[in-house]
Amino acid sequence: MTTRLAVVGIDCQFPGAVNKDAFWDLLVRGEHGLSAVPRQRWDADRFYSAGKQAGTTNTRTAGFISDPDAFDHVFFGISPREAAAMDPQQRLLLQTSWRALEDAGMAPTSVAGTSTGVYVGIMSSEWANLHMTDYAGVTAHRGSGNGYCMTANRISYHLDLKGPSLAIDTACSSSLVALHSACAALRAGDCDQALVGGVNLLLTPALSIFYHQAGLSAPDGRCKPFSAGANGIGRGEGVGVVVLRRLADALADRQPVYAVIEASAVNSDGRSNGLTAPSRWSQRQVVADAYQRAGLEPDQVRFVEGHGTGTTLGDMIEVRALGDVHGADRTQPCLLGSVKGNIGHAEGAAGIAGLIKACLAMDRRILPPTICAAGENPELRLAEHGLRLAARPSRLPKGTVFGGVSSFGLGGTNAHVVLSTPPVRREPVPPQPGGVLTISANTVTALHRNVAMLAATVTREPAERLAQLCHSTNVVKSTQRCRLAVPLSTPDALRDTVLALADDPGMVAAASRRPAGKPKIAFLFTGQGSQYAGMAAALYANCPAYQERFDEADAVLTPLLGRSIGELVAGTVSIDDTALTQPALFCVQYAMAAALADLGVVPDTVVGHSIGEYAAACAAGRLTLAEAAAMVVARGALMQGLPPGGSMVAVRCSVAAVQPLVDDEPSVSVAAVNGPASVVLSGAADAVARITAALAETGIQATPLTVSHAFHSPLMAPMLEPFGAAIGTVPQRSLTATFVSTVHGRVVGPAELDTDYWVQQVRAPVRFADALGVLAERAPTHLVEIGPRPVLLALARRAGFGSGVATLACCPGKRATGAELSELLAVLYRDGLAVNWTALYRPGQRVLRRLPPYVFSDDARFWASAATVDTGPTTAIRTAVRAPVPIEPQRPTDVGSRVLAAIAEVGDYSVDDLHTGTRLRDDLGYDSIMVMQLGDRLTDLLSDDEPLSVQELLPQIVTVGDLMSFVADRCQDGATAAHRSAKGAP
Numbered sequence: 001m002t003t004r005l006a007v008v009g010i011d012c013q014f015p016g017a018v019n020k021d022a023f024w025d026l027l028v029r030g031e032h033g034l035s036a037v038p039r040q041r042w043d044a045d046r047f048y049s050a051g052k053q054a055g056t057t058n059t060r061t062a063g064f065i066s067d068p069d070a071f072d073h074v075f076f077g078i079s080p081r082e083a084a085a086m087d088p089q090q091r092l093l094l095q096t097s098w099r100a101l102e103d104a105g106m107a108p109t110s111v112a113g114t115s116t117g118v119y120v121g122i123m124s125s126e127w128a129n130l131h132m133t134d135y136a137g138v139t140a141h142r143g144s145g146n147g148y149c150m151t152a153n154r155i156s157y158h159l160d161l162k163g164p165s166l167a168i169d170t171a172c173s174s175s176l177v178a179l180h181s182a183c184a185a186l187r188a189g190d191c192d193q194a195l196v197g198g199v200n201l202l203l204t205p206a207l208s209i210f211y212h213q214a215g216l217s218a219p220d221g222r223c224k225p226f227s228a229g230a231n232g233i234g235r236g237e238g239v240g241v242v243v244l245r246r247l248a249d250a251l252a253d254r255q256p257v258y259a260v261i262e263a264s265a266v267n268s269d270g271r272s273n274g275l276t277a278p279s280r281w282s283q284r285q286v287v288a289d290a291y292q293r294a295g296l297e298p299d300q301v302r303f304v305e306g307h308g309t310g311t312t313l314g315d316m317i318e319v320r321a322l323g324d325v326h327g328a329d330r331t332q333p334c335l336l337g338s339v340k341g342n343i344g345h346a347e348g349a350a351g352i353a354g355l356i357k358a359c360l361a362m363d364r365r366i367l368p369p370t371i372c373a374a375g376e377n378p379e380l381r382l383a384e385h386g387l388r389l390a391a392r393p394s395r396l397p398k399g400t401v402f403g404g405v406s407s408f409g410l411g412g413t414n415a416h417v418v419l420s421t422p423p424v425r426r427e428p429v430p431p432q433p434g435g436v437l438t439i440s441a442n443t444v445t446a447l448h449r450n451v452a453m454l455a456a457t458v459t460r461e462p463a464e465r466l467a468q469l470c471h472s473t474n475v476v477k478s479t480q481r482c483r484l485a486v487p488l489s490t491p492d493a494l495r496d497t498v499l500a501l502a503d504d505p506g507m508v509a510a511a512s513r514r515p516a517g518k519p520k521i522a523f524l525f526t527g528q529g530s531q532y533a534g535m536a537a538a539l540y541a542n543c544p545a546y547q548e549r550f551d552e553a554d555a556v557l558t559p560l561l562g563r564s565i566g567e568l569v570a571g572t573v574s575i576d577d578t579a580l581t582q583p584a585l586f587c588v589q590y591a592m593a594a595a596l597a598d599l600g601v602v603p604d605t606v607v608g609h610s611i612g613e614y615a616a617a618c619a620a621g622r623l624t625l626a627e628a629a630a631m632v633v634a635r636g637a638l639m640q641g642l643p644p645g646g647s648m649v650a651v652r653c654s655v656a657a658v659q660p661l662v663d664d665e666p667s668v669s670v671a672a673v674n675g676p677a678s679v680v681l682s683g684a685a686d687a688v689a690r691i692t693a694a695l696a697e698t699g700i701q702a703t704p705l706t707v708s709h710a711f712h713s714p715l716m717a718p719m720l721e722p723f724g725a726a727i728g729t730v731p732q733r734s735l736t737a738t739f740v741s742t743v744h745g746r747v748v749g750p751a752e753l754d755t756d757y758w759v760q761q762v763r764a765p766v767r768f769a770d771a772l773g774v775l776a777e778r779a780p781t782h783l784v785e786i787g788p789r790p791v792l793l794a795l796a797r798r799a800g801f802g803s804g805v806a807t808l809a810c811c812p813g814k815r816a817t818g819a820e821l822s823e824l825l826a827v828l829y830r831d832g833l834a835v836n837w838t839a840l841y842r843p844g845q846r847v848l849r850r851l852p853p854y855v856f857s858d859d860a861r862f863w864a865s866a867a868t869v870d871t872g873p874t875t876a877i878r879t880a881v882r883a884p885v886p887i888e889p890q891r892p893t894d895v896g897s898r899v900l901a902a903i904a905e906v907g908d909y910s911v912d913d914l915h916t917g918t919r920l921r922d923d924l925g926y927d928s929i930m931v932m933q934l935g936d937r938l939t940d941l942l943s944d945d946e947p948l949s950v951q952e953l954l955p956q957i958v959t960v961g962d963l964m965s966f967v968a969d970r971c972q973d974g975a976t977a978a979h980r981s982a983k984g985a986p
Contacts, residue, residue, distance in 0.1 A: 002293055003187045005261040006250040006422070007359050009104025009243030011096045011853055014343045014353060015063030015236055019853070020103075024360050027368035028393055032342050034063045034222055034234065037202075040863065047205045050219070057208040061221025063236030063344030068092065068201055070858035075442050076158055078925040081908035084862045085141035087127035089199045090154045091862070092239040093120065097155045097195050099853035102476050104243040105255045108159055109479040117163035117191035119182040120152040121175025123348040126203035140929045155195060163191030169348070170413035172307070174198060175240070176351025176405065177415045180264040182244055192249070197241035198352030207347070208235055214276070216311060223345055225308030225338035226315050226380060226389055227372035233309055236344020240352040242359070247423075254847050257422035259362035262402070263293035269412030276410050278314055283321035283414055287404065290416040291325070296402060299330045301418070303367050303390065304404040305354045308338025309345055315380060318406070323385025333388035341371030351407035351415065358405050362421045365396040367403075396421070430844040432463070434542050434822040435470030435488040436837070437498065438829060440480035446857060447482045448501075448508040453852040455502035463491035467845040474837035476851055478829070484512040485826035489819040515832025522780040523596075523603040523619055523737075524796065525589050525612030526787025527766070529705060531581050535788035536588050536811045537570055542818030545598045545839040550591035556625055557583050560633040578708050582611050582636035583629070585787070589615035590625060592786045592810045595821070600836035601828060605738040605778055607771050609792060610672070610711065611635075613742065613761060619786075621736035622753050631758060634726040638719040639709055639762075646710025647685040649692055649702040652677050657700070661691045671712035672766035674795050680705070680766075682713035716763050724759045738778065745770025768792070772799045782806045782828065789813035806831070895971050899964045902937040906930055916961030938967060 010020050016033020017023035026033060037044035037060055049056035071091040073083035083091065097118075101108040128146040132138060144150060148167040156165040164185055168178045175198025182194040202208075211217035211233050218224070218232035250257055267286045269279035291298060304326075307318055319336075326334045339357045340346075346353050361367045370390045382388055405417045439454060441447040454473075461469050470488050484501070488494045501508050539546050554566045561580070565587045568575050575584050593615055596602075608616030614632050617623040623631075648671060651658055655673055658681065662668050668683030668691060681688055681702070688710075692702040709715065734750050741748040743760060745767035772795070783805060785793050790809040797807065808824045822840065829835050838846060904911045907924050920926040926934070957963045 002263055004247040005183055005186055006245050006247040006255070007242050007258045007261065008245050008250050008255045009100040009102070009106070010240070010258060010356055010359060011099035011103055012238065012240035012353070012356050013065050013092070013096065014238035014240070014346070015065055016343070018066060020356065020360065023356070024364070026342055027339070027357060027360070028366065030369045030371055032063070032222065032371060034061055034236070034344060036060055037062060038064055040069070041202060042205050047209065052213060054213075055209060057205055057212045058217050058219050059208065059212075059221035059234070062202055062208070062234060063238070063346070064202065065237055065239070067858055069861045069863040070856075071095070071860060071862055072856035072858075073860055073925070074923075075446070075856060076925070077922050079907035079909065079930065080860070081906070082141045082145065082925055082930070083860070084908065085131075085139060086145035086154075086862075087151070088862070089122065089124070089127065089201055089239070090145065090151050092201075093151055093197050093199050093241065094154055094158060095856050096239050096241045097159065097197065100195065100241040100243050102853050103850060105253075105472065105476060105848035105850075106243070107476050107479045111193070112160035113162060114193070115163040115191045116159075116161040117182055117185050117194035118152045118155045118161060118165040119178040119194060119196045120155075120167045121169075121178040121198040121348050121351060122148055122151050122167050122200070123169050123171050123174050124200050124203075124207075126201070126206065129206070130203065140933075144929070151199065161195075163194065171409035171411050172345065172347055172350050173407040173409035173413050173415045174348045174351065176355065176407035176417060177266055177409075177413060179242075179351065179355060179417060180266045180415055183261060183264050186244060186246060192245070194244045195241055196244060196352070197239065198346070198349035199239040200237045200347045200349040202235055202237050211235070218310065221344070223308070223310035223338070223340035224372040224375075225306065225310045225341050225370060226319070226336065226377055226382070227310065228375045228377045229372060230310040230312055230315055230377060232311055234340075234344045236340070236346045238343060238346045238349045238353060240349055240356050242352065242356065251423065251425075256848060256850055258359040260420045260422055262296070262418040262420050263290050264415065264417040265289035265293060266413065266415045269414070272412065275412070278317045278408055279412065280317045280321045280324070282412070283318060283406070283408060284324040286414040286416045287322065287325050287406065290404065290418050294402075294418040296418065298326045298334075301326070301334055301402045301404055302396060303335035303337065303361075304406060305358045306336055306338045307406045307408045308340050308370075310340060315377065318408070319380045319382060319385055319387065322387060326386035327384065328386070330386045333383065333386055335367055335390045335394060336382065336387045337367065337370035337390040351405070354405045354407060355417065358403055358419055361396070362401065362403065362419055365401070365421065367394040367396060369393055427844055427847060429464045429468070430842045432467055432488075432491075433544060433840075433842050433845060434819050435467040435840060435845070436474065436822050436826045436829065437470045437486040437488065437494060438473045438478040439484045440478055441482050441854075442480050444482055444509050444512060444514075445505070446855070447484055447512055448505045449855040449857075450477075451484065451498065451508055452502040453855050455498050457852055458495055458498045461849075465849065466491050466494060467841060468847045468849050469851075471837065471841050471846055472849045472851055474835070475848060478837070482512055482514045483830045484508065485829045487819060487822040487826045489817065489822070513830040513832070515830070517832055519828055519831050519833050520779065520781045521601065521603050521828075522605040522607065522775055522778070522783050523593060523616065524783055524785045524792040525593075525606065525608035525616045526585070526785060526789070526791050527609035527612050528578075528581055528585060528711065529707070530787050530789050530791050531575055531585055532788065532814060533571065533574060534814075535569055535584075536592070536816065538816040538818035539592075539811055539821060540570070543595065543821050543840070544842050545595035546591050546821065549594040549598070550587060552594070553587045553590045553625060553629065556629045557587055557633065560629060576706070576708065577640060579636045579640035582639075583632050585611055586614050586628065586632045588788055589786050590618055590628070593619040595839070596784070596810070598836065598839040599825060600834055601784070601825070603737045603784070605740060605775060605780060607740045607742065607768075607775055609742060609768055610766050612787065615786065616739065617753060619737065620739045622733055622739065622750055623730070627730065631727045635723060635762065638723050638726070639711070639716070642709055642715065642719060644708065645685055646683060646707075646713060646715045647688045648680060648682040648705040648707050648710055649688055650705060651679045651681060651692075651695060651700060651702045653679060653695070653700045655679055658691070658695065661694055665691060667714050669713050670765045673769045674766075675769050675798055678769070678795065678798075682710040683715060684710070712763060712765055714763075720759050720762060723762060724755055727755055727758060730755050730758065740771045740774050742766045742768050742771045746774055768795065769799065772796055772801075776800065780805060781831065782808060784824065785809045787811070895968045896964050899938070899967050900960070902934060903960060903963070906933045906937060914960050916959060916964065918960045919958060920960065920963065921958075
């Protein structure tokens with residue numbers, strides 16, 4: 001049996017249906033999307049004739065899609081000039097491919113560089129006929145904007161796909177033959193996933209005239225498949241793209257599957273009754289071959305989506321061919337239908353339209369009706385052939401259902417595909433663990449459009465599936481430059497926020513970011529005194545990454561302590577004894593920092609306050625978990641074993657104000673300097689009391705701290721030597737982040753973090769204020785406090801870290817809900833961080849749910865030239881290519897404006913669209929052709945003898961500002977050389 005393949009993504013647009021959901025509605029309602037020929041296409045009255053007058057057609061009706069001229073060229077980085085020159089079929093396929101990948105649960109940018117194949121069925125080249133015969137108007141972009149090959153290559157280029165890329169023309173069977181080719185490539189290993197598409201636009205009456213002259217055209221412009229009223233072809237257009245993967249790969253990645261492709265077959269009529277006449281025998285054979293490859297008997301096939309052109313001869317031959325296969329030994333007839341009754345004969349897109357209809361039927365387990373079924377052609381004798389027309393919606397039975405799709409080409413190329421319903425997967429939905437809903441777009445306006453589209457899905461989704469929905473947005477919707485993120489604190493809060501954003505573009509603008517780069521993050525690790533019973537318990541319950549890392553640390557600490565930190569933290573028992581407090585704080589901090597690293601939040605700089613330096617050293621790669629855990633347990637136990645009786649007080653004054661008093665008390669020292677007016681004293685209780693009394697006389701108040709011992713004081717001296725012996729030699733290891741020491745108040749290297757450092761750290765004052773000063777010089781964009789409650793962030797704000805630096809806490813203290821990590825990630829993602837979202841969710845939440853596809857802008861319109869189409873005074877249409885406007889050389893002082901004018905002219909932009917940060921390639925779509933044209937323009941502008949080459953421009957010019965500087969320097973060099981020449985200098 002052949003490798004089974006899966007259809008995992010679909011996007012389409014057909015007459016009367018702007019997307020796949022609208023297409024399904026059209027099908028199940030049994031309606032059609034046909035209409036009169038739009039004025040934008042051709043003058044239907046001019047070419048109409050009831051008789052067979054030369055150059056005429058017998059109908060004014062066909063199936064047309066809406067807005068085929070709309071194209072979001074800015075999104076794809078394509079200049080207006082290039083977009084106007086492109087065959088609109090290429091533009092439609094590009095946007096549809098993007099949306100199909102999203103529907104498959106893939107971020108389109110994530111497949112860049114992969115062996116993804118592109119297979120396009122196409123039979124129309126009317127855009128080329130209109131524009132490539134205008135020889136004087138042929139440009140480089142008109143050349144690359146036409147040709148069958150470019151319909152596939154355009155997708156591969158813009159999405160950076162490295163698999164096979166080809167367009168196939170077998171007339172009406174083109175897109176189903178493209179599917180067959182893609183299936184073969186997937187099974188052979190030529191690609192790992194494939195985009196398969198079909199496209200057709202009716203731009204001229206040429207084929208309509210041909211069908212009329214050949215006697216194949218229905219006067220009412222409607223296909224009536226298998227109907228008594230069948231009297232010819234009614235034309236239609238559309239675009240459809242499906243995403244294929246091997247079924248095993250799709251299931252492993254937990255992608256939703258529309259249908260399974262069991263097998264396919266392609267053949268040719270050979271020399272039959274005529275070049276355009278169908279062959280019963282070849283059609284029978286292609287169906288039989290497909291069933292044989294699928295390992296099926298005909299009576300196992302529940303329905304066939306037929307070719308069904310609606311011609312008397314074509315329908316008769318197709319029914320007899322199917323009857324040859326299905327006519328015997330069936331307990332119930334095979335249902336027969338054709339989508340052409342709904343949308344017309346879509347020619348190059350006909351096969352993909354039938355396939356999409358069948359896939360949606362498999363997914364929803366309902367077979368839509370076929371239009372005109374009530375008027376079934378009795379001469380077809382369907383029952384005798386084991387067939388029954390699908391006259392009404394039919395519910396597919398339980399279990400695996402098989403169906404077929406046929407598509408036959410005008411020149412004799414036949415294709416048949418066998419599908420089955422997707423495997424049923426029932427996975428338990430775990431408790432809500434939180435999450436973040438992410439939405440991105442290329443502009444704030446586009447962001448609001450896409451928020452509004454997603455809002456209905458968020459409102460409709462059950463509460464227990466919202467985390468799955470959030471996960472899906474993280475995978476699919478998180479790669480564009482303008483970013484928005486909504487944390488899932490509660491289902492109602494998420495829904496309310498998204499609905500508010502959908503209703504208010506200003507709110508979207510205020511809540512979104514367009515980050516210029518990656519955040520520069522500093523971790524601050526809280527010291528002793530921040531602990532409390534049950535600390536970070538909500539985070540443990542709601543964040544799988546934190547839970548996993550906490551359990552990892554607890555497993556290392558438990559043998560050393562003789563008890564579990566998890567049991568202590570989860571309960572209400574006091575953990576204020578130093579022997580337990582320090583390991584517990586370390587466990588919580590290690591787990592937070594390691595969980596953040598798993599989520600993609602990696603610090604550039606770390607600062608630890610006292611005991612916090614151990615977890616900081618782990619986060620910076622200097623200590624392993626096992627090394628740090630052993631040191632922390634020994635440190636806490638030795639401190640706990642010291643005689644009690646010391647005290648510590650926090651004093652609001654400077655070190656200079658208190659130092660003379662401390663100098664008079666040998667048993668007291670400055671334990672910490674947290675700010676210009678924030679000092680902690682530590683030592684013998686009576687000595688500390690004398691100092692606080694003296695301070696009170698001068699109006700300086702001291703606040704006693706609840707501690708078991710006088711840390712960072714002379715009273716720690718008895719434990720220093722045994723502590724050094726206990727930790728032994730600390731192995732050398734490099735740092736992965738900058739370590740700002742609060743022992744030295746400066747950046748230290750890995751060699752300095754040796755045994756002596758950790759021994760000295762017990763006794764030395766915590767120079768946190770100095771460390772903050774060093775940190776400020778490193779200009780972090782985000783401060784993240786790692787600890788059970790925020791303590792250090794307030795000190796940082798008092799030290800001058802203001803509105804330009806975001807301050808974030810992993811846990812707000814006893815009021816924590818467990819959603820804080822989601823809120824933290826939402827901020828960092830909006831500000832440019834590439835988050836590893838998977839670690840935020842439990843396995844049962846990592847299920848991809850289908851999302852509304854990206855909503856492209858329809859503001860820009862590109863169609864045929866004014867000479868071809870009478871657009872009327874109010875229609876927004878761009879001409880194909882404007883003639884270049886010469887720019888005369890001007891004075892060097894006008895360099896900037898001349899460069900802007902040249903860039904705008906080559907790309908057909910307005911100068912108002914440009915600024916110094918605009919990227920030539922990514923924002924303006926400048927490719928090698930446009931760079932060559934720009935080089936020519938600038939050479940003329942500068943009156944240079946030597947032309948500016950592509951090789952000279954491309955490597956070093958990224959933005960408009962870069963080019964302006966480059967040309968200004970070139971002008972300056974030229975002016976200097978001319979001056980030297982005038983002076984006779986060498």
